[in-house]
Amino acid sequence: MNPYLQKKLTNWSESGLINDETRNRIVDYENRRSGINVLMAALFMGALTISIGIVSIVAANWHEIPKLVKLLSAILLLSIFSALTYLFNKQGRQSYKDASILLVFGSIISSIALVGQIYHLESHLFNSFALWLMLGTPIVLFNGSKYVTYVWTTVLTICAYLSLSRLSPESGHHFLALPPLTLLGLSLLFMKMKMENHFFHRATSLCGWILLIGSILVMGPLRWRNDLGVVNAWSALINFLAAMPLGIYLNKHYKWQGAAILFLAMGFLEIPNAFFHGDLKVLGALYFLLLFSLLAALALKLEHKKLFDYSCLLLAIRIIFIYFEVFGSLLQTGIGLVMSGLFILFVAWIWHSKKDILWKLGERR
């Protein structure tokens, strides 16, 4: 069991917060749970190692073995892993089934790589990833493990970004919001389908939000600063349309303000893309502050403490960055730093004075 938890349990027990019976029940539960986790992690690591090993063997290009033997081995290996999956499913051994699904998924890409190498096929990396996903997704949908689901989601994410350079090498960066929006759209679909494996919803949602917020934090300010070259209003329109399903969902579950903030965030990313270029960093910074202030206000309204805390944190970080952008000389930088510091202290004071209310809100949630 986790030594940290063990120590805590001893403390609680000694302080009389829990009795021996409760303590033993917690220990039993944790031991059972960690046993399953260790088994799953070991199976996952084993399957992943085998998959990477097969790819390495392929990469070594074993020339001495005839082409036919190599190709038949790839098919045979894939068939063996498929048969194992079927067998474990029939026996009801879920963990083993999940591990063998990962092996099937891994051997699909190694087979594609092998065929590509034998026939010297050269194409955009997106083609290989898309084929991998096309052939592998149906079987991955049968897994019940978070590990396999997260591997699949990672492959899907890479494929989504590769598709940008495949479809349009010159203007792919205009569509940077599309991969996270696609992932978020998929997560809604998985939720609607009520998938037995809820990790599909969780993984795509987590990946989608991280990437969307990452794009807003990194790409957003850059777009307000730099000249991207060609104004591309169409890409902005497409990105806005792609955000529609998510907007409708947010409107339904997080009030209209949720949807409004999503489209404001999209505006932060897409306005410079669609209408103008050049150095508008001050305007961009103000837009950013407005966006995250509204998000913090919405978090308060929704009684979502974590969202409020993170919004405040991002606001504070952004304020520090403003002085790098706006001020030039040492005197100006100094003034900027003092002003930024004062503002951060002001925000911190508000946050601290409302801490009790916020904690209550957090607990209620």
Place this chain on the structure above:
Amino acid sequence: MRSSLLLKLALIFPVLGIAALIWNSEHSQQTGSRLRVPIEGYDPRDILRGHYLQYRFKWNFDLQKTREFARKFKGVYYGQSGSDRLCMNEILIVYPLAHEDSEKECLHLIKGNLVINDPIGTFEFLLGIERFYVPEQYARRLESMLRDSRPEVEFALNSQGRAVMVELYMHGRPWSEMIKR
């Protein structure tokens, strides 16, 4: 019952998909006319990239017709991947073919990616098979052999006119024979 059937289908699908990929690659290599074109190292100092050789084809361009084509695009043209056509006539001279041009003179029509930079006089036609995977133990030897061995690449043209790699030749012999000498 239904779930079991779906699982079976999901398991068979990748096996069939990989088998179809192999069949398609093999079929394209075996059928269609074959051409052998000289090659040179993409960067003569470093032909080897990882475990593959990187090279470019030494096309025998009809300069007049190619420049005419280039003028239409103000001298600089970088075609979309795989959408351009190269006409190879009976004496193995090649030139890019615009959509309205006649195909009568062409012995072979090859699809690829045309790159023309007329002001500096460079023409390239990329087939998408400009790399050749080699076993790691032979890679360095092959790299040095390629420099002075009149290397050529044989490829097959599939029904869509796209090139499928067949073999790498040195001094007119397959590379695998040459490496054993």
